[in-house]
Amino acid sequence: MLRFPATSFLLLLLVLLLAFFSSTTKSQSVVSNSGTSNQSAFSNSSSIASSSPIQEKANNPPSFSNYILAIQFSRSLCNNPQYKTCDPKWSVDLPKKFTIHGLWPTDFAGGSKPPPPGNRFSFMELSKPPKGPQLLQNLYKEWINAYFVFQSKGPTKEVQRKQAAQGFWEYQWKEHGDLSGLSVQDFFSTAFTLFSNLGDVYGKFKAQKLIEVDGNIDVTKATQMLTRVLTVKPFLKCVFDKSNKEHLFEIEIKYDSATLTPVTHPLYSNCTGIKVGLSS
Numbered sequence: 566m567l568r569f570p571a572t573s574f575l576l577l578l579l580v581l582l583l584a585f586f587s588s589t590t591k592s593q594s595v596v597s598n599s600g601t602s603n604q605s606a607f608s609n610s611s612s613i614a615s616s617s618p619i620q621e622k623a624n625n626p627p628s629f630s631n632y633i634l635a636i637q638f639s640r641s642l643c644n645n646p647q648y649k650t651c652d653p654k655w656s657v658d659l660p661k662k663f664t665i666h667g668l669w670p671t672d673f674a675g676g677s678k679p680p681p682p683g684n685r686f687s688f689m690e691l692s693k694p695p696k697g698p699q700l701l702q703n704l705y706k707e708w709i710n711a712y713f714v715f716q717s718k719g720p721t722k723e724v725q726r727k728q729a730a731q732g733f734w735e736y737q738w739k740e741h742g743d744l745s746g747l748s749v750q751d752f753f754s755t756a757f758t759l760f761s762n763l764g765d766v767y768g769k770f771k772a773q774k775l776i777e778v779d780g781n782i783d784v785t786k787a788t789q790m791l792t793r794v795l796t797v798k799p800f801l802k803c804v805f806d807k808s809n810k811e812h813l814f815e816i817e818i819k820y821d822s823a824t825l826t827p828v829t830h831p832l833y834s835n836c837t838g839i840k841v842g843l844s845s
Contacts, residue, residue, distance in 0.1 A: 626682055626746035628674035631828060632820045634759050635666035636766065638843060639711035641814035645806035652714045658726075661844075662767045665708040666815060668756035669741045670822065681743035686735040690749040697750060703757050705730055759820065766816065769794065770843070780844030782813060784836045791816065797827040803836035812842040 639659045643651035652658060673679060692701050705727055713729035715722045734753065742752040770776050775786055784801055792798045795818060802815040819830045 626670075626744055627679045629670040629744070630672040630674075630822055631670075632745075632759075632822050632825075633669045633671050633830075634756065634818045634820060635669065635815055636663040636760060636763070636818075637666040637711065637815045638663050638767065638813065639709065640844075641804060641812035641842065642711045644812060644842070645808060645810075647805065647807050649712050650714060651712055654715075655711075659711065660709075662765055663816065664711075665704075665756060665760050667737045667741055668745075668752070668759065670744045671819075679744070681739060684743050686738040686742075687749050688731065691734075691753060693750065696754065700750070700754055700757065703761075704734065704753060707757065707760060708734060708753075755825070759818075759825065763795075763818070766791070767843075776843055777840075780842055781840040782843040783840050784813070784834055784838070787813070788834065795827050797829045798833070800830040800832040801834040801836055803834070803838075803841050810842060811836060811838045 640656070640661065642649065643655040643659060671678075691697060708730060709726070710729040710733040713726055715725055719725055720728075738749060738752070742749070745752050745755075747755065769790070770782060770787065773790055775790060776782050784803075788798065788801055797819070799819075800817040801813060802817065803811050804814045805811050813836065817830060817832075819828045820826065821828050
């Protein structure tokens, strides 16, 4: 058997240990570099993903070219109605004038009316200062719910009437206002401004002696008078009561959505009679 000096043996052992540690360090370096490379690739991928546009539910209004302002004579709706129920004291409570039914975006770029974007009605937004408080007072008077029925087991009649009006506004917002692209306050403010610019339509009919003693009005003469005042033709709508008597209950005026100037309504009237009711 060969014998090595102790010093030679120790030197050989040291060389072997150095070779082992060197190999281990390189292996760890490769693993570490590989992990860093993978992490860097993931980080770059995340950076690209975060810079890409995120597809969310569209909350933007559709494009449309016109509005329709609908004003209604609520007493015609409650005069012996076929399908609805009105408060027993409607003939005392409802005003003898036209009030706002709604402001409706129309003539959409896609043709038919699209679904609303889904912006919620906010009473706080509607009533916020500086113009909200006065706007609210105007709306309570001029944008009423004709089908309000007082419930004796509840708040006062005035409180219930306001609650019914608010419910009607919310419905109009969901169906029409949300499509306008306006804020809640701006939408209702626009509707009220257009309405107030018309003046008292019922009063103008009376001043022109178009409402006869029996409470009827000539549809053609009413259309002609409104056309002179508006400089464009509106659309007159009638409804039949339970006894098959016809009443004028609504007038639609069309407006350019950009300029808010009146434009001619394509329809004339759905009233079948020459003279229809407008007083009760």
